[in-house]
Each structure stands twice: as structure tokens, then as C-alpha cells.
Amino acid sequence: MFSQVSEPGLKSEGGWPSGKLRLTLLIGFGGLLALMVIAGLGALRLARQLHAQQEEIRQTFLAHSQPLLVLSSSIYVYNDRIQEYLMSQDSQADGLTAGEFTRLTAEINATLKKYPENCQPEERALLESLQQLFSEQQGMLNPVLSWSREKRHRQAWHFLNQQVLPQRSRILETSERIANWNSQQLGASDREMFRSFASLQARQTRLLATALIAGLMLSLASAFYLLRLEQEGRRRYQELARSRRELEELSARLVDAQETERRSISRELHDEVGQSLGALLVEAGRLAAAVPAGNTQIKDHVDKIKSVAETTVQTVRNIALLLRPSMLDDLGLIAALEWQGREVSRRSEMEVEVQSEGVSEKIPDEYRICIYRLVQEALNNAARHSSAKNARVTVEQTADKILVRVFDDGRGFDPQRVRGLGILGMEERVRRLGGIFAIDSKPGSGTTLKAEFPLPRS
Numbered sequence: 515m516f517s518q519v520s521e522p523g524l525k526s527e528g529g530w531p532s533g534k535l536r537l538t539l540l541i542g543f544g545g546l547l548a549l550m551v552i553a554g555l556g557a558l559r560l561a562r563q564l565h566a567q568q569e570e571i572r573q574t575f576l577a578h579s580q581p582l583l584v585l586s587s588s589i590y591v592y593n594d595r596i597q598e599y600l601m602s603q604d605s606q607a608d609g610l611t612a613g614e615f616t617r618l619t620a621e622i623n624a625t626l627k628k629y630p631e632n633c634q635p636e637e638r639a640l641l642e643s644l645q646q647l648f649s650e651q652q653g654m655l656n657p658v659l660s661w662s663r664e665k666r667h668r669q670a671w672h673f674l675n676q677q678v679l680p681q682r683s684r685i686l687e688t689s690e691r692i693a694n695w696n697s698q699q700l701g702a703s704d705r706e707m708f709r710s711f712a713s714l715q716a717r718q719t720r721l722l723a724t725a726l727i728a729g730l731m732l733s734l735a736s737a738f739y740l741l742r743l744e745q746e747g748r749r750r751y752q753e754l755a756r757s758r759r760e761l762e763e764l765s766a767r768l769v770d771a772q773e774t775e776r777r778s779i780s781r782e783l784h785d786e787v788g789q790s791l792g793a794l795l796v797e798a799g800r801l802a803a804a805v806p807a808g809n810t811q812i813k814d815h816v817d818k819i820k821s822v823a824e825t826t827v828q829t830v831r832n833i834a835l836l837l838r839p840s841m842l843d844d845l846g847l848i849a850a851l852e853w854q855g856r857e858v859s860r861r862s863e864m865e866v867e868v869q870s871e872g873v874s875e876k877i878p879d880e881y882r883i884c885i886y887r888l889v890q891e892a893l894n895n896a897a898r899h900s901s902a903k904n905a906r907v908t909v910e911q912t913a914d915k916i917l918v919r920v921f922d923d924g925r926g927f928d929p930q931r932v933r934g935l936g937i938l939g940m941e942e943r944v945r946r947l948g949g950i951f952a953i954d955s956k957p958g959s960g961t962t963l964k965a966e967f968p969l970p971r972s
Contacts, residue, residue, distance in 0.1 A: 542732045546725060553721035560714045564707060571703040574630075575696060585625045585689065589648070592618045593682045596655060600670040600678075619652060640695060644688045651681045765942055783830050791827045798823060846875045847882045851889055851907060858905075862897040864922070869908045877916070881967060884943045885909065885918055891936050892920040892963050900924020900961060911969075920963040927961070929953040940965075 595614060626645055654677050802816040842850040848870045855866035889907055896902045902924030910917040929937075937953065944951040944965050955961035 542728075542735070546728050546732060549721065549725050549728065553718060553725065556721075557714065557718050560710070560717075564710055564714070567703075567707055567710070571700065571707065574703075575700045581625050581630075585622060585644075588618060588622045588625060589682070589685055589689065592622065592651075593678065593685075596658075596678055597674060600658070600674060615655065622648060636695065640688060640692045644685065644692065647681065647685045647688060651678075651685065654678070654681065762942075762946065765946070783833060787830050791823055791830065794823045795820060795827070842882060842886055847877060847885060848873055848909065850882075850886055851909070854886070854890055854893065855905075855907060858893045858897055864893075864897050864902050865904050866893060867904070867906045869906065871908075871910045873909050873911045873916075877911075878970065881916065881947065881969075884947055884967070885916070885965075887943060888918060888940050888963075888965055889920060891940055895936055896920075896922040896924055896961070900926070902960070914969055916967045916969060918963075918965040918967070921960065923960045926955045926957050926959050928957060929955055 592615075595618065626641070626648075658673065798816055798820040802813060802820065805812045805816060841853055848868070851870075852868045855868045858864065859866050893905060893907070896905050900922055902922035905920065905922040908917075908919045908921075940963075941951045944967070947967055949965055949967040952964045953961065954964065
């Protein structure tokens with residue numbers, strides 16, 4: 515019934531869709547996820563490295579610039595004190611000068627010792643040059659401290675202009691060169707960090723582009739795959755719907771053929787077998803009349819023949835009525851249902867009541883047959899399986915539909931779990947006419963069968 519179409523990459527002998535294609539998509543999406551995770555972790559790690567590098571650069575610059583700033587300030591103070599000492603007229607300040615110069619010299623030497631040891635050769639050379647210039651300045655100052663006030667006043671300007679100020683200029687120039695060197699190192703470190711950041715940006719851009727391209731390819735592949743699945747699902751659904759329609763048509767033809775065959779067999783039993791048995795009864799009656807009154811043995815045999823013939827006629831009549839009750843065609847649907855109820859009551863211990871409301875006798879033949887078979891199957895199931903004592907059949911007709919209900923007070927069942935051939939046959943008959951079929955039942959609470967048939971428009 516179903517056509518098997520093999521599509522490369524979509525179906526396989528082991529299942530549908532193929533495990534190979536599913537594995538490929540799984541690996542693709544897993545690789546994309548791994549690529550994104552690696553890119554994120556790499557960016558986070560490099561960002562941390564850049565932050566640590568920036569912090570290291572800042573700390574290094576501060577470690578070099580702060581001592582240099584203190585050193586420059588101390589040298590300024592030192593030179594100012596020299597100038598004040600040479601130009602001072604206060605005799606009381608002379609005694610404090612030597613101690614103050616000693617203190618300033620100790621501060622400058624301590625600051626020079628605090629300067630970091632991890633210096634570049636050029637920076638180390640500049641620092642040593644600064645130390646040398648300061649030592650020279652100290653060497654110039656030591657003889658001045660022993661000058662008398664008159665000599666100091668006479669040579670102050672000359673000493674300042676020829677010794678102190680040029681030496682101070684050289685010291686400050688060297689300090690500025692060290693500061694410039696530190697600034698250059700800071701700029702170089704910043705440029706190196708920017709290059710690292712540019713490298714990170716380029717790397718992340720490449721990873722992002724790769725992830726976007728891979729995601730786009732996977733999205734296209736997934737869309738194509740889903741489209742193929744949708745097409746295959748639609749094709750299979752169409753095949754299933756077509757097969758279902760064919761099965762329904764076949765079932766309808768089988769039901770029609772069954773009803774036609776039942777009608778034919780019922781008619782043959784009634785017309786042929788029934789008439790033959792009737793003729794047999796007539797002949798048996800004549801034979802009984804022709805037997806002498808004293809011949810009791812032959813008369814008993816004839817009476818047995820008549821009894822068997824009458825029982826056979828009744829059996830054939832019941833079979834013919836069960837196959838196709840003639841009253842369904844002669845007297846209508848309600849009469850046939852009432853007869854069916856009486857027969858079930860006679861054969862079982864269940865009392866059957868048939869009620870009708872507004873049922874027309876012009877119901878199409880397929881509706882009458884379907885309702886009759888539906889009620890017949892429901893009553894037989896109730897009598898055989900539910901141990902019901904009472905059953906009620908109601909048939910109502912409105913302007914556009916017919917409602918059929920069959921209720922019994924038996925032990926009930928679970929319709930979701932119990933689906934016999936009888937129930938499936940009833941449901942198929944109802945659905946064939948476009949009706950709605952439902953069973954309401956619970957264990958221990960009886961069963962209600964409902965069927966609703968839409969009437970065709972005239």
C-alpha cells in the first residue's frame with residue numbers, strides 16, 4: 515500500500531531519518547558550540563592578561579616616577595637652601611646650615627636608593643650620572659661651609675653663577691631625561707598593549723566570522739534538512755490519507771456487499787427454503803390424513819416429521835430475520851428495532867425498551883441499515899458481556915440530524931483500553947456516514963453508546 519522511496523542522506527535501512535545525517539548535524543552544532551566557547555574563553559583569558567599587563571605597566575611607572583618626583587623636589591630644596599645660605603645675612607642661620615644640608619643629603623641619597631633596580635641600561639646610566647652630579651655638587655658645597663661671612667658675601671654671586679646654577683641645571687636636565695625616559699617606556703608599553711589588544715580584536719573577529727559562517731552553513735543545512743523532512747512527512751501523510759480513504763472505501767464496499775449478501779440469503783431462505791418447508795408441511799398433513807386411524811405407529815412418525823418441519827421453518831425464519839428483517843423494509847426502522855429488542859429480551863435476561871421521537875419513515879436506506887446494525891451490535895454486546903438487567907434504546911430525529919443512544923445498567927468497561935472488533939465495526943459504520951460515535955462507560959457504572967448522524971439535504 516505504501517511506496518518506499520529511498521532518498522540519499524534522508525532515509526536508511528536502520529531508520530528514518532538516517533543516523534549518519536543526525537550524527538553529522540550533531541557534530542556540526544557541537545563544533546560550533548565548542549568554537550564559540552573556545553573563542554569566549556580565549557577572549558576572557560587574553561583580557562585578563564591585558565589587564566594584568568596594564569596593571570604591571572602602571573605599577574612600574576609609579577615605582578619609577580614617584581622616587582624621581584621626590585628626588586627632583588629634594589634637589590630643588592637643596593639648591594634653594596644653598597642659594598639662601600650664600601645670600602643670607604642672618605648670623606643665627608649659619609649654625610643650622612650644616613645640619614640641614616646633612617639632612618637633605620641623607621634624604622636625596624635615600625631616595626636614590628629607593629629607585630627600582632630593574633632599570634634599563636640607559637636609564638641606569640642616567641641615574642648614575644645624576645648621582646655623580648649630586649656628589650659633585652656636595653663636593654662644591656663642603657668648602658663653602660667653611661667660608662667666613664665676609665668671603666661668602668663677596669663670592670656669593672660668582673659662586674652661584676659659576677658653580678651652583680650650572681650644576682643645578684645639569685642635575686635637573688638629567689632628572690628630566692630620566693623622566694622622559696620613563697614616559698617613553700610607558701608609551702612603548704602602552705603601544706605594546708594596544709598591539710596585543712589589536713591582535714585580540716583581530717583574532718576574535720576571525721573567530722566570530724568563522725562562527726557566523728559555520729552557523730550560517732549549519733542553519734542552511736538544517737533548514738534544507740527540515741524541508742526534506744517536511745516534504746517526506748507530507749508525502750507519507752498523503753500516502754497514509756490515501757490508504758485510509760482506500761481502506762474506508764473498501765470497508766464501505768464490504769459492508770454494502772455484506773448487506774446485499776444478507777438480503778439475498780434472507781430472501782432465498784424465505785422464498786425458496788421457506789416455501790419448500792411449507793410444502794413439506796402440507797404434504798405431511800395430507801399424509802397424516804391418509805393414514806388409517808388404527809395405524810398409530812405410522813401416525814406417530816408423520817407427527818414427528820411435521821414437528822421437525824415446523825421447527826425447521828421457525829429456525830429458517832429466525833435466521834432470515836437476523837440476516838435482514840423484512841420488517842425493516844416493510845414496516846420501517848422503529849418497528850425493526852422494537853422487534854430486535856423483543857428478540858434480545860426473549861433470548862436473554864435483559865429487558866429492552868425502545869423509544870423514538872420524530873423519526874421519519876423516509877430515512878435513506880443506508881441510514882436505516884447503519885442504525886439497525888448499530889443497535890443490534892450494542893444490545894448483543896450488553897446481553898453477552900455486561901450482565902445488564904435493563905437496556906434502553908432512544909432514537910431522535912431533528913431537522914438536520916438523527917441521535918441514537920443505547921444505555922445499559924451492566925458492569926461497564928474502560929473504552930480506552932477495550933476496543934473490540936464490534937466497537938470498531940460500529941465506529942466505522944458511523945464514520946462512513948459522516949457521523950460522530952462515542953462511548954461513555956466506567957467499570958461498575960453501565961455503558962452509554964451515542965451516535966449522531968447528519969441527515970443529507972433533500
